Amino acid sequence: MEPEPLYNLLQLPKDVAPPTEEEGEGLPQGEKKKYLPPNSRKDPKFIELQKVLMEWINATLLPEHIVVRSLEEDMFDGLILHHLLQKLAGLQLEAEEIALTAASQRRKLQVVLGAVNQSLQLEEPQDMWSVEAIFNKDLLATLHLLVALAQRFQPNLALPPNVRVEAVTIERTKSGLKSEKSVEQLTASSTDKDQALKDVFDELFKLAPEKVGAVKEAIVSFVNQKLERLGLSVQDPDTQFADGVILLLLIGQLEGFFLHLKEFYLTPSSPAEMLHNVTLALALLKDEGLLSHPVNPEDIVNKDAKSTLRVLYSLFYKHKLKANEDKRPQGTPN
Numbered sequence: 234m235e236p237e238p239l240y241n242l243l244q245l246p247k248d249v250a251p252p253t254e255e256e257g258e259g260l261p262q263g264e265k266k267k268y269l270p271p272n273s274r275k276d277p278k279f280i281e282l283q284k285v286l287m288e289w290i291n292a293t294l295l296p297e298h299i300v301v302r303s304l305e306e307d308m309f310d311g312l313i314l315h316h317l318l319q320k321l322a323g324l325q326l327e328a329e330e331i332a333l334t335a336a337s338q339r340r341k342l343q344v345v346l347g348a349v350n351q352s353l354q355l356e357e358p359q360d361m362w363s364v365e366a367i368f369n370k371d372l373l374a375t376l377h378l379l380v381a382l383a384q385r386f387q388p389n390l391a392l393p394p395n396v397r398v399e400a401v402t403i404e405r406t407k408s409g410l411k412s413e414k415s416v417e418q419l420t421a422s423s424t425d426k427d428q429a430l431k432d433v434f435d436e437l438f439k440l441a442p443e444k445v446g447a448v449k450e451a452i453v454s455f456v457n458q459k460l461e462r463l464g465l466s467v468q469d470p471d472t473q474f475a476d477g478v479i480l481l482l483l484i485g486q487l488e489g490f491f492l493h494l495k496e497f498y499l500t501p502s503s504p505a506e507m508l509h510n511v512t513l514a515l516a517l518l519k520d521e522g523l524l525s526h527p528v529n530p531e532d533i534v535n536k537d538a539k540s541t542l543r544v545l546y547s548l549f550y551k552h553k554l555k556a557n558e559d560k561r562p563q564g565t566p567n
Contacts, residue, residue, distance in 0.1 A: 265404045269372060273398040281393045282419060286379045288505065289390055292512045293320050295496055304379065305372045311342035314367075314378075318345060321386040322352045339368055349378070353385050373400060376419055389519065391529035396420040438539050445538075452545050455553055459486050470545060471538045476501045477510025480533075480544070484517050487552050507534045515544070523547040 273279060283304055290301050294316055301307045308314060318324055343364045361381075366374035383390045396419040404411045437445060449470060457466050463482060467473050474480045478499060485492050497513055498506040511530040518524040524547055532540035 265402050267371065267373060267400050267402045269398065270401055273400065276398055278393050278396045279398050279419075282376065282380075282396045285390070285392055286376070286383065288508055288512060289383060289387060290317060290379075292509055292516065293317060295509075295513070304375050305370050308375050308379075309342075309368050309370045310338040311345040311367075314345045314349065315341065317382070318349055318352065321382065322348075324348055324352070339364065342368055346378075349382065353381055373398075373417055373419075377417075380419055387516070387519075389515065389524065389527035389529075391531055392420045394420055395422045445542075448546075449538075449542060452542065452549050455549050456483060456545065459483060459552075462486070470541055471536050474541050474545070475511075475534050475536050476507040477512075477514050477533070480514045481510060481517075483548065484514055487548055488517070488521055490517065504534060518544065518547060523551060 287301050287304060290313070291299075294301075294313070297316055297320075299313060299316055301313060346362070346364055346367065361377035362371075362374040367378065380392065383392060398417050398419065400415055400417050402413045402415060404413070437448065453467055453470055456470070460466060460479070460483060463486070465479060465482070467479065477497070478501065481492055481497055484490060497510045501507045501510060508530055511533045515524060515528055515530055515533075524544070526543060528540050528544055533544065
């Protein structure tokens with residue numbers, strides 16, 4: 234073995250195997266390629282991040298009958314990114330709807346990513362994603378891009394905090410392939426979220442837990458009045474809203490929405506279907522400007538009393554207040 238390749242091998246990070254020719258196949262000299270080793274792909278938080286992002290994309294694009302099953306395989310040609318950006322930012326892009334050849338797919342992706350970067354209001358060029366990386370199905374680049382979109386357009390989306398994975402970058406040099414290990418930070422530390430502003434329910438549960446029952450009773454009474462015409466009633470809000478069905482029907486009644494049955498699961502049979510329903514409900518509330526405090530949809534599914542009451546109170550406050558104002562005699566001062 235020549236001295237220089239031996240030196241490069243000795244410089245490999247601990248626990249990183251020397252790169253194979255297959256991993257460096259097609260890599261020009263001086264170019265670098267990043268990939269995820271098997272242990273990183275199996276990381277539970279890394280898997281959870283992909284699941285949450287896919288659920289979010291599928292809920293957003295449900296009216297268009299678009300379903301993402303793999304972020305690595307389904308996002309590279311720009312088609313889904315195109316629809317997602319149109320839905321999130323309300324942009325109409327001058328890009329061909331269907332691109333069949335590699336060249337046309339790359340052109341479409343370039344147009345879409347250009348619009349994405351403008352929508353994200355990036356002040357400086359970034360190297361976390363690029364046309365080349367996304368088109369080559371670079372999962373890390375795709376995740377960086379989707380996390381940025383979620384944080385921009387769906388800040389209350391409950392991304393798993395502090396997702397970090399080890400990646401390996403390979404480079405072809407004159408003497409062969411070199412490897413370098415690095416850590417990719419995909420989502421922020423939970424300490425950032427811990428500093429979120431507290432709302433009235435944080436204070437209620439902490440300082441006056443004895444009053445929670447009275448608040449719950451008032452909200453349940455209001456909810457049942459609105460659901461009566463549907464032949465529904467609620468006795469335990471902590472559990473009956475967990476699958477999102479009654480919540481969606483309640484929002485439809487109060488906000489005048491017509492939700493087609495194909496847009497949600499009327500009889501959800503899995504946590505994923507429940508999460509879909511709740512995520513859709515929270516998105517509707519956010520669009521109407523009712524959800525001023527971030528709510529994790531998984532907390533609703535997991536029957537968290539505070540999160541459930543917070544969501545119901547947003548409807549109660551708007552429609553109970555409006556009803557009271559409508560009953561007030563004309564000319565009565567506010």
